Amino acid sequence: MNNSVAIRKATESDMQTAFKLIGELGYPDLAFTEFATAYESVLKQPAMTLLVAEYNGDIVGLASISRRPQLRLAGDLITIDELVVAENVRGSGVGRAILHYIKSMSRDSAVRRLELETTRTRESYERGFYIKNGFTEANSAVMRINFANLGNTGTDDDWRTCNSR
Numbered sequence: 212m213n214n215s216v217a218i219r220k221a222t223e224s225d226m227q228t229a230f231k232l233i234g235e236l237g238y239p240d241l242a243f244t245e246f247a248t249a250y251e252s253v254l255k256q257p258a259m260t261l262l263v264a265e266y267n268g269d270i271v272g273l274a275s276i277s278r279r280p281q282l283r284l285a286g287d288l289i290t291i292d293e294l295v296v297a298e299n300v301r302g303s304g305v306g307r308a309i310l311h312y313i314k315s316m317s318r319d320s321a322v323r324r325l326e327l328e329t330t331r332t333r334e335s336y337e338r339g340f341y342i343k344n345g346f347t348e349a350n351s352a353v354m355r356i357n358f359a360n361l362g363n364t365g366t367d368d369d370w371r372t373c374n375s376r
C-alpha cells in the first residue's frame with residue numbers, strides 16, 4: 212500500500228468529496244446546491260486555490276487558500292481559508308503534508324505572510340498543530356458582521372469554526 216500523500220489542485224469532479232470534507236470540518240448543515248455554487252465560484256477565482264490531498268488513492272484532505280496584495284506588507288498575503296482532513300485518517304500526516312505544500316508554495320512565490328484563523332477550542336489548536344508546523348500565534352481579535360443567515364452554525368466560539376463564520 213502506498214502511504215504517500217499527493218497534493219493537487221481540485222477540479223469540478225472533486226466537488227462531492229469536498230462537500231463531504233466541509234461537513235467533517237464542522238459544517239454538516241450546508242445545502243449541497245448552495246455549496247456547489249460556492250465551489251464553482253472558488254474554482255473560477257484567480258486569487259484562490261483549492262487543493263485536495265490524496266492518500267492511498269482516496270481524496271482525504273481539502274484546503275482553500277486566497278492570495279492578495281496588502282499595502283502594509285508591501286507584498287502578498289496568503290490566507291488558508293479552509294483546511295480539513297477526513298476523520299478516518301487524521302493523525303496520519305496528511306494535514307502536515309498539506310501545510311508543507313502551502314508553505315513551500317508561499318516561499319517559492321515570494322509571499323510576505325501566510326496565515327490562518329482558527330478557534331482555540333479546536334482540538335488541532337489545543338494539540339499545538341499549527342505551532343508544530345511553524346506558525347506563531349498573533350495577538351489579534353476577529354471582528355465581524357454576518358449579513359446572511361448561515362444556518363444552525365452555533366456561536367463564534369463554536370468548535371466547528373475554522374475561518375470562523
Ligand SMILES: CC(C)(COP(=O)(O)OP(=O)(O)OC[C@H]1O[C@@H](n2cnc3c(N)ncnc32)[C@H](O)[C@@H]1OP(=O)(O)O)[C@@H](O)C(=O)NCCC(=O)NCCS
Nearest residue numbers: 236294295296301302303304305306307308329333335373
Ligand atoms: C487539523 C487537521 C487538518 C490536521 O490534519 P491531520 O492529518 O490530522 O494532521 P497530521 O496527522 O499531519 O498531524 C497531526 C499531529 O497530531 C498527532 N495526532 C495524534 N492523534 C491525532 C488525531 N487523533 N488526530 C489528529 N492528529 C493526531 C499526529 O501524530 C501529529 O503529530 P506530530 O506532528 O507530532 O507527528 C485535521 O486533524 C482536521 O481536519 N481536524 C478537524 C478540522 C480542523 O480542525 N481544521 C482546521 C481548522 S483551521
